[in-house]
Amino acid sequence: MDVTQSAEMNMEPAVLRIVIERLGKWLPIGPVAVRGGKGDIEASLRTLGYEIADAGRSVATVVCSGAQDPEEIEGFLKGALESIDRVPVCIVLCGSVDQTCRVSWEKAMLSRQWRKHPLGELVAPYGELDRVTGLVMTAFEPLPDLAAHAYPLRALEEERDLHTDMMRESGRRSDAHLARYIQASRFVEDGDRVLDVACGLGYGSYQISRSTRAASVVGIDLSDYAVDYAKTNFSGTQGLAPCYSVGDAQDLSQMADGSADFAISIETLEHIPQPVQLLSELHRVLTPGGRLYASVPNDWSDESGKDPNPFHLHVYDWKALSEQFRAAGFHIEKAWLQDAGGGQKRHLAARTMLEVDPRRGPQCDGEWLLVLARKFTTDDAPRNDSLMSTVSDMLRAGGREEAMARLSSAAADSSQPLRRAASAMRLAALHAFSGDAARTQLAWSEGVVVAKPMLEEPALRRDVANLLALAYDALDHDGLSMVALLSRHPAAMALMELERFDPLLNMTDRAFNEGVTAEYEPLGLGGRQIRESLEAKRWLDQKYHEHVARIEELEAYTAQLEEARHWLDDQYHSLTEQVQRLRRAETSHGP
Template sequence: MTDLQSSYAVSMPPAVLRVVENRLLSWLPPGRVRVSANAPGLKRGLRAAGVEVVESGESLACVLVVEDGREDAEAAVLSQIVQAAGDHLCLVITGHKLDQSRRVFWERAMQRAEWRKHPRTEAVAPYGELDRVAGVLVLAFEPVRAAALERYPLEVLESERDLHTDMTREAGRRSDAHMARYAQASQFIRDGDRVIDVACGLGYGTAQLARNSRASSLIGLDASEYAVDYANTNFSDVASIALNFRVGDAQNLGDMADGSADFAVSVETLEHLPQPELLLAELGRVLVSGGLLYASVPNDWSDETGEDPNPFHFHVYDWQRLVDQFRCSGFVIEKAWLQDAGGGQKRHLSTRSMLEFDPQSGPMTDGEWLLVLARRSEQDSTNVEDPLRIAKEQLASGSRSEAILLLDSLTQDRSHAHPLLPCIAHATLAVIHARAGEATRAADAWLQCAERGRPMLEERGLRSAASALIALSYDAMQDESRPLADLLANHHAAARMLALDVPGSVSDELSDRAVVYGLSAESGGVNLSHEQIRQTMEAKSWLDAKYKEHVMKITEMELYVTELEHARHWLDGQYHSLTDQVRQLRLAGNA
């Protein structure tokens, strides 16, 4: 294989060259590296640092240096990629007029060429510096495997992106933000840790954890069979250790033994769950004493009604709610950050940043997301799920009377950490009595469930879960002859909260996140049908189009801001030059 040729030489100022060299040294894997011929200074610097830079032959990594703005720049890169052997490719883009729109341009060009963002992208492009362009962009990529491309080309991903997104094959700020979280989480994984990634989605983040740490094992869990299949196809063999992706319920990690994990990651998950306390309780069980949890939630994405307008979010989180929920579940938050990306529904014009703050005092400013690193308490604590689990185990073993006594006591519990517990206990009792043919007792329990749930409708963050339980209760009371299996299947989000093994499930994987329960004046409860979900998704597509239209306008405004900044610097220079001339004239006059 010949040297990577270029028809022009690229010159980088010494300061820029040093930055590029340092970032490449932290990113390059051990082994032979090829560097394009148009950057002799970069070659010398890497060789001086001990990198084995070769002119031809096989290599593990390749560095291409490109001058942005040339008409042939993209074509030159794509033609050289064909020659670039190895699984690691770094683009060094230079130019005097670089801005963040050019980063997105090059990311999309590479993704169209069947490459994806490298799992160690943070090494060459630190998240907090992405909006500080100073004459150079550094981007890292790896090829998408042929088997993955055959089953999941870009057009398939684009059709699924409302529900599933592989951020390594997505360009822009939101992709950067998601990948930055996993890169940060990997910093706290200790050598030999057993790691689980709950609600791992398409698995790109789990692969990042593997490639940026020395974990001994990694398990990725997600409720979607599509997501797990994609993860296994794309990422199961990308690291030195095997990545095990499997279908699993975030609120019931029953197939995982107590104390079987040392480190857990669950980003952008809690707000999607009808009962997020169940996930935290399960993680408290699965993690060893002193185990670590890295998690993130949207920071108060509420509108004027106090609710999150995202139809897939059941809860609105702020700092105090997150702290209280973690504390009640036996976790102590040790580190915390505010993250901004910009370009979203909140803090749209913000720059990309990670701001660490003291968990004891809380955040001093606003941000799009809250990120935390928490430690499982060294002492075992009774959490919200324990009494329900005990009741469930008693029912499974045939101890019906003991389970009913326990649930009756829970209906009177007004001091428990989870305020919905009495409501859940009433609903569980109603199902138990209905199964036994005790219609009067079942009706009374349903009524108690609805009445205990109503005050929760006034509690911010509990409305979705409470209305789901109330909707289940009203439907049960209105049609007592309706089969229980059918009733629970149609109210799956509420049924999953109960201390029962619910027969059957909603096959449509949209159900848990897209089915939103609420109250109506007529019947007391409604749930979205599949047709309503489809209409909602069409409305979202229209909103997405309007959003992109406004983003383009904002991008254009940002370009004007850049031009104004250049003009300001020019005027500053002229002012200082004229000031200096006036000073010299005065000195000459005095002489």
């Protein structure tokens, strides 16, 4: 084995441990070639059972270097790349290095017909790219010969406004796009059929195929150029190869109902005329309980209220995004804010992925909104829970307190977690019918606490998602009647067997109508009109408070501007006085 002595580096034990841990996740099975590193990496990999091989037999190469500026990198690569196989390569830099040299390495490798490795996140986590110094790791794989010939970098530059292969782009924006697909892959379950709508040049579908055990990965895009590029670059790869076809994201009529388990929509909704149509189509083609991972720019509007990007047809914020998902029949399970920096918004931000509460939405700013949502289902059959039969009999006999005590006991039984969560929420419904707002909120919150950890269990995930959707809606709209709330969540109602509360449901609805109608009799309004009027009033109240909050923000901003103006005035007067003193001094001393 030829170890390049000029690339020797001193590697601290802690740094070496991190390097080996990440290489262990990234390296394929088979012999590995090592160049540089003073033998530390080589010895550690041997300890893990890797065979260290010479060029010609390796399935991957680890290259250690200390080169940082472009000239050093170019000089190093001229010799190094000639002596290694055209196999995946991981570059390891340590010592007095920081992440700023990453772009120089990326540009140098991309110009030599390499591209970013689809699993590069394993050696260079997105959240560390602006925070870790003393260690830089970056991975690449060779570009297929046919792709290199048909699509050289200059050809991609000509298409850049419409299509970009982020695996052949350097820098922050590329990192952000690749990180989204890797994050989406973490939620793809073994055997899932994955659909990537508006897949562009196909790099994301390729990442999914390489990072999951999906049964199939299909990417569709409206552009013939994009699909041809994707097929040339990614369809001939080893393992599960993604399939690409031309298609309109807003019209998936070529796909049967329930034919996909997981869907991905990255930076798509803002580009298409009818985003609601896309969400409706995805809801149709997803299986019951299927999941959707999506991202949109987070309020990239300018002072006119519009997005200055001519290709962005819509402006999204959390409210607009969550309302569209809810209207299309999706429940948002997880949400994130992503920053990359270097763009028109939050130009100086570090590369971060911040998880936020999907019920409240983000409480701070960020460049992109990312969500993981689950398709609502209405086909959950009642579970014939004997508990609900007992509770129903108690309610019919007028024993509401006994029924609540029985549900409280079931909500404390840890042996059946799903039943426990459902019972806590049944108890919340009973408290709501009783008019006890404080206990209602407490019971809903308890149900959320019990249910949320079960999202990690595939067998329970679908039922739990339906329960959480009901609970979050109840906590967000504590003024909403229980009847209206349950009508919005038929799947959860079926799961909890709340049809056994039918006498209460009818009584509550009738009592509401009769009580309010009596108050509004002089106006000649019926129960339905009264409901609609009250809903309208609540909506107007909400809008009023939103506008008041916005006015307060503008007033605070005006005060800040005024303070800044005073500061500038003071600076101006101070500088003017200094200039005048200098002129007087110059005059007094003469020529």
